[in-house]
Amino acid sequence: MTTVANGVNVQALLEAREVLKGAPEAARFVWRATSTWRGGVHSTTTVKEFYGLGQERSHKSEAVFDADHPEVFAAEDQGITPIEYLLVGLASCLTAGVASVAQNRGIQLRSVEATLEGTHDIRGILGADPDVRNGFDDITVTFHIDADASQQDIEALVAQSQKRSAVFDALTNPTNVTVQVA
Amino acid sequence: MVGAGHAGLAASHFLRERAIDHLVIERGEVANSWRRERWDSFRLLTPNWQTRLPGHAYEGPDPDGYMTAKEVTRFIEGFAALSRAPVRTGTEVTSVRAAGDGYRVTTSHGEIRCRAVVIAGGACNRPVVPPFSEAVPPSVRQLTAFDYREPGQLPDGGVLVVGASATGVQLAAELRRSGRPVVLSVGEHVRLPRTYRGRDVLWWMDASGVWDQRHDEVEDLARARRLPSPQLAGTPERATLDLNALTAMGVELVGRWAAVRDGWALFSGGLRNVFSLADLKMERLLDTFDAWARTHGVDPGPAERLPPTRVPERARLRLDLRGGEIRTIVWATGFRPDHDWLHVPVLDDKGRLRHDGGIVDHPGLYALGLPFLRRRRSTFINGIEADAREVIAHLAGHLAARAR
Numbered sequence: 012m013t014t015v016a017n018g019v020n021v022q023a024l025l026e027a028r029e030v031l032k033g034a035p036e037a038a039r040f041v042w043r044a045t046s047t048w049r050g051g052v053h054s055t056t057t058v059k060e061f062y063g064l065g066q067e068r069s070h071k072s073e074a075v076f077d078a079d080h081p082e083v084f085a086a087e088d089q090g091i092t093p094i095e096y097l098l099v100g101l102a103s104c105l106t107a108g109v110a111s112v113a114q115n116r117g118i119q120l121r122s123v124e125a126t127l128e129g130t131h132d133i134r135g136i137l138g139a140d141p142d143v144r145n146g147f148d149d150i151t152v153t154f155h156i157d158a159d160a161s162q163q164d165i166e167a168l169v170a171q172s173q174k175r176s177a178v179f180d181a182l183t184n185p186t187n188v189t190v191q192v193a
Numbered sequence: 194m195v196g197a198g199h200a201g202l203a204a205s206h207f208l209r210e211r212a213i214d215h216l217v218i219e220r221g222e223v224a225n226s227w228r229r230e231r232w233d234s235f236r237l238l239t240p241n242w243q244t245r246l247p248g249h250a251y252e253g254p255d256p257d258g259y260m261t262a263k264e265v266t267r268f269i270e271g272f273a274a275l276s277r278a279p280v281r282t283g284t285e286v287t288s289v290r291a292a293g294d295g296y297r298v299t300t301s302h303g304e305i306r307c308r309a310v311v312i313a314g315g316a317c318n319r320p321v322v323p324p325f326s327e328a329v330p331p332s333v334r335q336l337t338a339f340d341y342r343e344p345g346q347l348p349d350g351g352v353l354v355v356g357a358s359a360t361g362v363q364l365a366a367e368l369r370r371s372g373r374p375v376v377l378s379v380g381e382h383v384r385l386p387r388t389y390r391g392r393d394v395l396w397w398m399d400a401s402g403v404w405d406q407r408h409d410e411v412e413d414l415a416r417a418r419r420l421p422s423p424q425l426a427g428t429p430e431r432a433t434l435d436l437n438a439l440t441a442m443g444v445e446l447v448g449r450w451a452a453v454r455d456g457w458a459l460f461s462g463g464l465r466n467v468f469s470l471a472d473l474k475m476e477r478l479l480d481t482f483d484a485w486a487r488t489h490g491v492d493p494g495p496a497e498r499l500p501p502t503r504v505p506e507r508a509r510l511r512l513d514l515r516g517g518e519i520r521t522i523v524w525a526t527g528f529r530p531d532h533d534w535l536h537v538p539v540l541d542d543k544g545r546l547r548h549d550g551g552i553v554d555h556p557g558l559y560a561l562g563l564p565f566l567r568r569r570r571s572t573f574i575n576g577i578e579a580d581a582r583e584v585i586a587h588l589a590g591h592l593a594a595r596a597r
Contacts, residue, residue, distance in 0.1 A: 167473045173466040174381075183462035184451040 019114040037064050053079040053089045094147065098127045100178045105152060108172025118164060121157040128153075150182065194311045195289070195298075197223045197280045199246055199269055199574050200562025201313035203581035205278040206247045211589050216307075217278050218300060220285040224269035226315055231262040233343045234367060236427035238359060239573050240393050246272045247578045257393065259427025265574075290536045294595055295557060308595060309557040309588050312535070312546070316563050317528035326524065328453035330514050334521045338364065341523055344371035350520035351375070353458070353512070355450055357382040358421035361525035362434050366426070368523070369442050376512065376519065377439060378460060380449035383423040384471040384502065387433045389479060390486075391494035394425070395573075401485035403478070404570035408550050411565075418565045421527065422572075436468070436502050447509050456515040460508070468502035475499070530563065551584040557591055559584050 031038040040063035046056040059073040077090025084092075091099075102125050113120050129150045135143040156165050173179045194201040197219035208215045222228060237244060242256035244265075249272040251260075260268065273280060281302070288299040295308040320337035329335060334348060338360045344367060354365040357379040369375040385394050398404045411417045426434040436446060448461035476498070483496055512519065532540060539547050539554050547554040550567040560566065561581055570576030 163473065163476060166469065167477075170466055170469040170473055173463065174470060179463065179466075183448070185454065185459045 015114060015117050015119045017110045017114040017118075017120050019111045021111060021114045024111065025115075039063075049077075049089075051079070052084070052086050053077065055090075094129065094131060097147070097178075097182065098129055098150070101150065101152065101176075101182060102127050104176045104178035105154075105169070105172050108176050109154070109156065109168050112168050112171045112175075113158065113160075116164070116168070118168065119159045121159075122155070123157075124155045126153045126155075127151070194218065194313050195286050196220075196312075196314035196562070197273065197278070197282065198226060198313065198315055198562065199224075199272070199577050200315070200581065201311065202269065202273050202276060202278050202280075203247055203577040204311045204313060204559075204561055204585055205280075206272075206276045207581050207585035208588075209276065209278075211585070213585075213589060213592065215279065216305065217280040218284050218286050218298070218305075219280055219282045222282050223273045223280060224266045226317065227262045227266045227269065230317070230339055232338065232341050232364070234363075235262045236260060237265060237574070238422070238425045238427055239395055239575065240427075243395060243399065243573070243575045244268065245575050245578070247276075247581070249275055257431070258429060286534050288534050288536055291555065296537075308592055309559065311584070311588070312530075312532075312553070312558070312560040313562050314530060316530050318531035319529050320524060321527045321529050322524045323450070323526060325450075325453045326522075329458075329522060330456050332517075333514050333519055335524065336521065337524045338528075344368050344373065347373070347523075348520045349373070351518045352521045352523060353378065353519045354523045354525060356380070356421070356525035356527065357424065357436065358525060358527070359423060359425055362424045362436075362439060363426050364523055364525055365439055365444050366434060366442060369439070369444050374445075374518075375443075376445045376447055376509075377436075378447050378450040378458075379436065379464060379467060380461075381467050382421055382436075382471050384435050384475045384499075385423040385425055385433075385478075386435070386475075386499055387425060387431050389482060390497060393431070397482045397485075398569070399575075400491075401482050403481065404568065404573075404576070406569045408565060408567050408571075414565070417569075418563075420564070433499070435499070437500065440503055440505070445509070446505050447512070453514070456513065458512045458514055458519075460510050460512070462508075462510055464508050465504050468504060472501050551580060552587055557588075557595075559588055 040061060042061050044056050044058045046054050048054050056076045056078065057073055058070065058076070060067060060069050062068065076096070078093050078096065079089040080086035080092050081088045106123055106125060109123055110120060127150065129147040131147050132143045134140040135145040154169050156168070158165060194204050194215060194217040197217045201217045205215060205217050219225060236259040238259070240257050240259060241251040241253065244251050244260060251268070285301040286298060287301060289310055290297045292306065295306060296310045298305040298307060298310065320339045322337060326335060341364060347368070351374040352368045353376045354361050354368065355378045357377060361377065365375050365377045387394060389397055408414055424435050426432070432438070440446060446464065448464040449467070450458055451461050452459045479498065486492065529544070530546070532544065532546065537555050537558060539558060541547050546560055546563070548560050551560050553560055561584055562577060564572040567580045567583060568576065571580050
């Protein structure tokens, strides 16, 4: 395992798992984002602070995300569509999972690429058909992985990364969402 | 000993061998759970030749068959008689407390003082049902695998079976055969063929040494102990009862049941991945068997593989529980032991017994008959012999040290 270098500090993660088993309070994280309307359907969301391991924390730098809609939506396309951010989240979460599981299983990765497709019937959000949901109908993630491992081991990596993925869970299982006006 | 099932009686057998005074306390009759807490068509997952207790084995005409609950009851009764176990039936243990250098056991027929206690009440005393079951509309009848006896007990109409372990797949199949529409909610599960290369899959588990893997050898013991029972059924046809078999029977598969919202059941959209996980694990296990067969010069038949689990065209993500489609929910979501009477601080934050291979985290307290107690085999009746021998050896050592 020591010869594998995927750049994931699995030892730290395994140690954290052991420590947090007995410290559920420290395991509670709060992730935050703040957004500002820019006009039209364009908004900017910033992410910097979060809470975890018992205290307020901060990313090294603030990240800024523009969201808008493409011109076919009669918008100015100053950023990607909000629902596309879900694909960004899912892709990055599963990829992180693949790298971590590979590191833990002693599998050297050479390249990991994923292509994501979410099919979306926009009659839902347009209110054109009450039987059509607003969100994705289906999401397909296709991984291309080059690694020192059999096809079966690679499939197991991808399966395990889904099993431990925050975003996969958030997309496949219901979550209570409260939206309020302060 | 608390409980006169296979575990308590096997412990008694080894205590008698060592001439250690003991009593087996039983709330009902010998093999009580097998008498009263199994559905009518229940059969063991292990073939008869594997159903063995210390000095007591199946001797009937059908070694490859699977015992009914009645036959298991008779088998365990036979063992109790053979080993002349000192069983006090109809006696419920209401409390066990540490007292002096031993324990005070309160029963429905008085108090007993003893130097050691073996918890052998079984792993399946209480059904486990998720809390959101309370949000199910009252028009839908709910029952657990404990309450279920046979399909005729249920109203006509659709059934939602929750859980795809051995219990869930067996009940889903039986209810489907009764003509009812059946939806099966599937989370993580263990897929196995009933037979592999001409032998019972549990023959392979036994012969290849997989079942001998010890509790101190596995990477994540807590997970191994939580593993749901494999998708097997002990039918005379020795047919595989995996999800493909259920799909072929017309059972509709949906994802793990995640929540109830406004009278709707919401299912996970992660069904494909639980199929992949189970298919991959089964493949790895069969690879292990093949490798073992090669190195041991065993060639029972040509290698064979099952097709991947068929993914439904469009698995439903939600189901209206008030719409009348589903009249009954059968919870096959697992069991847990009952430790309510155990007033010794040996339970973890999830209510599970803290023990190291049956040696509980309190001097003189032991456990037997729990899944993967000391080895994978512990989950099955034939695992009790080695477990009980070793745990009772430790118990004898404990008593000897005390006596010194």
